Ligand SMILES: Nc1nc2c(c(=O)[nH]1)N[C@H]1C(S)=C(S)[C@@H](COP(=O)(O)OP(=O)(O)OC[C@H]3O[C@@H](n4cnc5c(N)ncnc54)[C@H](O)[C@@H]3O)O[C@H]1N2
């Protein structure tokens with residue numbers, strides 16, 4: 001038995017999160033701020049809507065003029081002009097008059113309500129209109145007479161100024177994650193830029209002389225580099241700006257030089273492979289000497305060998321993940337994703353977890369004193385989970401068909417059908 005210390009999953013994550021600091025806020029243009037965390041309270045500068053406006057295409061009228069109107073005895077009003085959305089100069093609607101008005105156009109002075117065009121003859125002198133004619137084809141629609149078939153109450157079909165949000169109100173509080181509706185609100189109140197924590201730049205680098213890039217021809221002993229693709233995608237999915245560096249050969253000097261080259265564009269560096277005990281485990285070789293990165297054995301499966309530290313003059317956090325594809329992906333989920341979200345200043349850095357009942361034909365086994373992460377499919381309706389594929393850390397096809405990780409705790413070595421377990425839901 002070796003007496004090498006073993007770290008728990010929780011201890012390792014705690015050490016990582018103690019090192020990773022949220023990035024300094026910057027002012028970003030709205031489209032670039034999507035998915036970022038706001039770091040200012042945003043106050044509404046103007047009422048929304050800024051003015052009373054129509055919610056329908058129709059006629060702006062005085063309510064007294066259409067009182068008691070019906071199809072048989074319509075109210076006949078003189079059309080004094082058009083009010084289109086964006087109109088700045090408005091006609092005043094006097095007694096017996098109506099202004100043709102479009103959805104979103106300001107309610108003209110004198111008018112108290114809007115009658116939808118369908119409740120009128122549309123100025124045609126015929127039956128109920130279904131639509132207005134385009135102004136370009138029928139300019140006469142902005143004048144003449146309109147027959148109104150129904151009365152309206154004051155303010156009918158009018159959206160009041162400030163009915164959405166008022167000047168001086170808090171639009172969004174600091175700490176809000178900017179999704180599409182929040183970006184929409186910021187634009188609606190006229191904000192072009194906002195102060196947010198930027199997306200972290202994450203460089204994902206795979207290592208291994210056996211690796212070639214997809215699209216190339218496999219020679220003897222070679223395999224395709226899948227980790228750099230999977231983890232770059234995972235980093236992007238977590239909210240990062242991700243850069244992929246495909247397959248650095250197993251040479252410590254080349255690797256160190258490549259890492260140093262990448263530091264200028266990295267807030268976080270992730271490597272895969274080369275961290276176990278083999279004769280060509282170059283990540284360990286290249287990063288141990290300077291003392292910047294510590295290599296550990298974790299009480300987990302997969303993902304036992306892990307490296308973590310801060311490198312270069314700017315102390316950029318680096319996570320060295322094991323090379324087996326499932327090990328690197330599970331390690332990413334457990335350690336890199338929370339680190340990315342901590343860099344972003346996200347209020348919640350963890351994946352959701354649920355309790356579920358295991359459904360399996362054969363009892364699952366798990367190594368003692370290691371937290372096992374099996375791939376599974378979760379059924380929310382029955383709150384059950386079924387394993388997908390075995391425990392092997394090379395099983396990429398099963399991983400691609402899973403939607404969750406089944407957590408078998410350290411003290412559990414067997415999990416039979418019906419066992420209740422924790423499940424990490426993957427997005
Ligand atoms: N004697 C021991 N051997 C191993 C131990 C151990 O404790 N003693 N630990 C095993 C465990 S657990 C893991 S996990 C791996 C970790 O190995 P490395 O991080 O050094 O990774 P490599 O040796 O470079 O590769 C492992 C495996 O994964 C394949 N691989 C690597 N990179 C990629 C990639 N980008 N895309 C696809 N596949 C990749 C590689 O070809 C190997 O098959 O060590 C065990 N060994």
Ligand code: MOO
Pocket residue numbers: 300301302303304305322324327393
């Ligand atoms: O712990 Mo390794 O990460 O199983 O395959």
